[in-house]
Amino acid sequence: MLEANGVTKTYDGTTALDDVSVSFGEGLHCVAGPNGSGKTTLMRVFAGLTRPDTGTVSTPESFGYAFQVPNVYPDLTVDENLDVFASLVGADDAWRERLVERLRLGPERDRTATDLSGGYRKKLDLALALLKRPDALVLDEPLADLDPATSRRLVAVATAYAEDHCVLACTHNLDAFADAYETLTVLVDGAVRGEWAREELSDGPASAYDGLLADVQPNWGNGF
Numbered sequence: 272m273l274e275a276n277g278v279t280k281t282y283d284g285t286t287a288l289d290d291v292s293v294s295f296g297e298g299l300h301c302v303a304g305p306n307g308s309g310k311t312t313l314m315r316v317f318a319g320l321t322r323p324d325t326g327t328v329s330t331p332e333s334f335g336y337a338f339q340v341p342n343v344y345p346d347l348t349v350d351e352n353l354d355v356f357a358s359l360v361g362a363d364d365a366w367r368e369r370l371v372e373r374l375r376l377g378p379e380r381d382r383t384a385t386d387l388s389g390g391y392r393k394k395l396d397l398a399l400a401l402l403k404r405p406d407a408l409v410l411d412e413p414l415a416d417l418d419p420a421t422s423r424r425l426v427a428v429a430t431a432y433a434e435d436h437c438v439l440a441c442t443h444n445l446d447a448f449a450d451a452y453e454t455l456t457v458l459v460d461g462a463v464r465g466e467w468a469r470e471e472l473s474d475g476p477a478s479a480y481d482g483l484l485a486d487v488q489p490n491w492g493n494g495f
């Protein structure tokens with residue numbers, strides 16, 4: 272459903288993506304990698320926001336993107352943001368209210384987006400991405416700024432949606448997705464360094480990731 276073939280993207284001599292070929296079907300898929308490894312660039316290429324230098328991508332027409340930095344109307348309230356997006360995509364009231372309930376946005380619905388806490392703004396951004404019930408949903412650092420209970424709720428929402436859609440979560444918090452993910456893809460320096468299905472990882476995704484990245488962990492002994 273989401274596919275990249277031989278995708279390369281370079282910025283002024285920095286290779287952000289290096290001949291990346293990946294494919295994701297229905298279910299919840301995690302993409303991890305160190306800072307600067309190319310995760311956001313790959314998500315942006317899928318979304319059509321960044322044009323690759325070489326290679327092709329294939330995505331469904333109905334595509335949702337919850338951004339690393341939430342992309343909401345800052346001067347509108349939660350409800351007004353939902354109203355604007357719902358009318359743009361033709362979302363019905365029942366689905367809109369289900370998203371408000373599932374993401375616990377109710378208590379803040381009359382608050383202006385700019386006054387929301389970082390976590391609530393993140394949840395609002397996800398609700399906006401889900402309003403059109405996209406066939407594929409990309410979540411860029413979905414758990415950043417969320418407290419542990421809210422993180423679990425967001426993972427539960429993503430997991431439920433992934434039952435019959437493709438959900439791609441770009442994350443540094445693999446433990447939070449340990450009971451939910453179907454595949455793990457690790458990017459290092461813009462290239463795919465590891466790809467596993469969940470059943471291949473008996474010790475969980477974080478352990479596989481740490482093993483793969485062991486060579487880049489610092490070893491300072493007792494000193495600084």
Ligand SMILES: Nc1ncnc2c1ncn2[C@@H]1O[C@H](COP(=O)(O)OP(=O)(O)OP(=O)(O)O)[C@@H](O)[C@H]1O
Pocket residue numbers: 282285286287304305306307308309310311312313
């Ligand atoms: N618009 C841009 N202009 C120049 N360089 C860029 C641009 N976008 C990304 N890069 C570079 O491409 C590389 C990959 O960046 P990207 O944001 O995709 O990584 P990431 O894995 O999402 O990182 P993080 O985990 O820190 O969010 C980095 O070296 C980054 O500096």
